[in-house]
Amino acid sequence: MALPNFQVHQPKTVEEVLDLLGRHRSSVKLLCGGTDLLIKMRSGAQAPEHLVSLNRVAGLKTISYAAGDGLVIGGAARISQVGKNPDVQRLYPGLAHACSVMATVQIRNMGTVAGNLVNAAPSADTAAPLLAYGASLVAVERGGRRQIKLTDFFTGPGLTVLEPGEMVEAIRVPDPPPRTGSCYLRLSARSKVDIAAVGVAGFINLDLSGKVIRCRLALGSVAPTPVRCPEAEAMLEGQDPGPELIARAAAACVRTSRPIDDLRATASYRRAMVQELAQRVLTQSLAMARGGGS
Amino acid sequence: MAKQNIELIVNGDRYQLTVEPSRMLVDVLREDLGLTGTKIGCAQGDCGACTVLMDGVSVSSCLTLAVEAHQRDITTIEGLAASPQDLHPLQEAFVQHGAVQCGYCSPGMILSAKHLLDHNPKPSEEEIRQGLSGNLCRCTGYNKIVEAIGDAAEKMAASGKEG
Numbered sequence: 001m002a003l004p005n006f007q008v009h010q011p012k013t014v015e016e017v018l019d020l021l022g023r024h025r026s027s028v029k030l031l032c033g034g035t036d037l038l039i040k041m042r043s044g045a046q047a048p049e050h051l052v053s054l055n056r057v058a059g060l061k062t063i064s065y066a067a068g069d070g071l072v073i074g075g076a077a078r079i080s081q082v083g084k085n086p087d088v089q090r091l092y093p094g095l096a097h098a099c100s101v102m103a104t105v106q107i108r109n110m111g112t113v114a115g116n117l118v119n120a121a122p123s124a125d126t127a128a129p130l131l132a133y134g135a136s137l138v139a140v141e142r143g144g145r146r147q148i149k150l151t152d153f154f155t156g157p158g159l160t161v162l163e164p165g166e167m168v169e170a171i172r173v174p175d176p177p178p179r180t181g182s183c184y185l186r187l188s189a190r191s192k193v194d195i196a197a198v199g200v201a202g203f204i205n206l207d208l209s210g211k212v213i214r215c216r217l218a219l220g221s222v223a224p225t226p227v228r229c230p231e232a233e234a235m236l237e238g239q240d241p242g243p244e245l246i247a248r249a250a251a252a253c254v255r256t257s258r259p260i261d262d263l264r265a266t267a268s269y270r271r272a273m274v275q276e277l278a279q280r281v282l283t284q285s286l287a288m289a290r291g292g293g294s
Numbered sequence: 295m296a297k298q299n300i301e302l303i304v305n306g307d308r309y310q311l312t313v314e315p316s317r318m319l320v321d322v323l324r325e326d327l328g329l330t331g332t333k334i335g336c337a338q339g340d341c342g343a344c345t346v347l348m349d350g351v352s353v354s355s356c357l358t359l360a361v362e363a364h365q366r367d368i369t370t371i372e373g374l375a376a377s378p379q380d381l382h383p384l385q386e387a388f389v390q391h392g393a394v395q396c397g398y399c400s401p402g403m404i405l406s407a408k409h410l411l412d413h414n415p416k417p418s419e420e421e422i423r424q425g426l427s428g429n430l431c432r433c434t435g436y437n438k439i440v441e442a443i444g445d446a447a448e449k450m451a452a453s454g455k456e457g
Contacts, residue, residue: 003316008298008361031362038357039338051315055362080351104428105406106354107339 003041009052014060014169017052018142021165024050030167031055032076033111035103036119060169065091070175073113075168079126080108091176094129094184094201101186102126102196114168117153120160120225121195127154127226128201129184131218135173141166154225179206181288185277186220189264196221197265198273200253202281204236206289212236217249217278222257222270229256232278241286250278300364304329305373313360320344320355323370331371331401335430342429345402346370352409352428371401374408383453384408387446388439395433403429407443415451419444 008031011017021028027049029037040046054060060076065087073082082088083099102108102116102125116126117137127150135150139162153160162168176182184201188194199220205213215236217229232252239245259270302309304327313322323329323346335343337356344356347369374382381389384404394400403426410417410425417425422440431439 003318005314005316007296008315008359010361010364031359034357034359034362035339035354038359042338051359053362104340104342105409105425106342106345106352106428109351110339110353110357 003038004044004047006041006048007050009050010056011052012056012058014057014140014167017054017057017167018140018165020050020052021167022142024052025164028052028164030118032115033078033107035107035111036115036121054167063088066175068175071173073171073173075114075170076112077114078109079103079111079113079116080105082113082126083108092129092133092173092182094132094182094203095126095173097184098125098129098186098199098201114171117150117171118160118162118168120154120156120158122157122223122225123195123199123221124226125186125196125199125220128199128218128220129182130171130173131226131228132182132184132201132203132216133173133176134203134216135171137168138170138172139166140169145169147172151228156224176203177205179208179289180204181285181290183281183284183288185281187273187277195264198222198259198270198277200274200277200281202278202285204282204285204289206286210240210290212239212241217253217281219253219257219274221264222259222274224258227256229253229278231256236282241282243283246279246282246286247275249282250275253278298361300361302327302360302363302368303365304368305370311360315359315361317360318356319346319358319360319363319368322360323355323368329370329372333398333401335398335402340428340430341399342402342406342426343399345405345429347405347409350409350412352406354428369405369408371404374404382408383450384411384443384446387442387449391438391442391445393434393438393442399429399431399433403431403439407446410443411447411450416447417444 009020029048031051032054054076060074062074065071079099089096113126116124137148182203186196186199201218203216207213215233220226232249235249254274259267261267297312333343335341339354339357346355348366
């Protein structure tokens, strides 16, 4: 239960963070909520000699929304903060839902959305809705800044394209246009605490005649990484979907999934639930979009 | 590794300490400050026995490095009541409703309840259950705990007490 020894650095600016990351490149990790990292360190799965804390860096917890520009979630913004944010609740209900039901109250108060993504669990609850909303990450390193589409971010369980020396400064989520509907549904054996066995997120934008201009669907816990469903999205775009097309699109989501049997669910149960949840997500998102909401 | 000097503000008292960076807040509270009301259960953030309030927000002290709590305002179960002779309305309600059996989860339960009522003074039964989702109890079956918190919320609202 004791942790191996390490040094904790508590910088106050992003520049200092990047300097420390560079200086201790061989054995360094960023610490914010610590809800994943410290558990991995306790089990011995991670043993960095240096931890660089983001908890005293000014301005990193900010969540801001501006019409046209969309949502910016600071790299140290807590999951609970994001879930309670009125703009997130109004415009990004799938993300608000994920941030309100995942893990526990205490973990949501400690953990960050950026950390949930960087930890890169296939089941990361914020990943599927953020994929559906078309989010990008702003990654910074000494002398550089780049924007990474979330679709390009995950490379495997626990793996991302983030380079050593880089940190996620913010998450950017585009502003949803009018006639948009979206939601996220998850299943787990217990209602709380438990890691999701299946998660499906959807985003649908309609034109004035009710045809789908843009659809994004994303799955969690049913592949080595959170994934988008391009086949299902293409089937829906340009259409005015009814129950039959929704069922076929959900079947395409099942084809995109690559679930495994594990202690949380069997692969066949997961496939059946992708079909069911994708239908519900599409039906609910369409109803929201047709209702004129955004 | 070098030890670090920190200042903890616990239940309004300031403590100057020198700690190894790898030590957890729960261990420093229990071993260095003798505040053993905060419990260690699972030590991985699932059970809630180690819950404390940091700057008014409930956190798992088993997943918080003590050095990260430097100059943060921490409330433990020992600091909830107005004085050592008193009980906080939540503590009183737990006693009255028989919401305590072995007692191991009670400090964490009560601090999670405090966090809930601070943000939502009149929670529904469902909201109380959601608010306790990060706290496990293996004795009571939760019903008496939920009743106690509902009762405490009503009494606190009636007396205009912010707790």
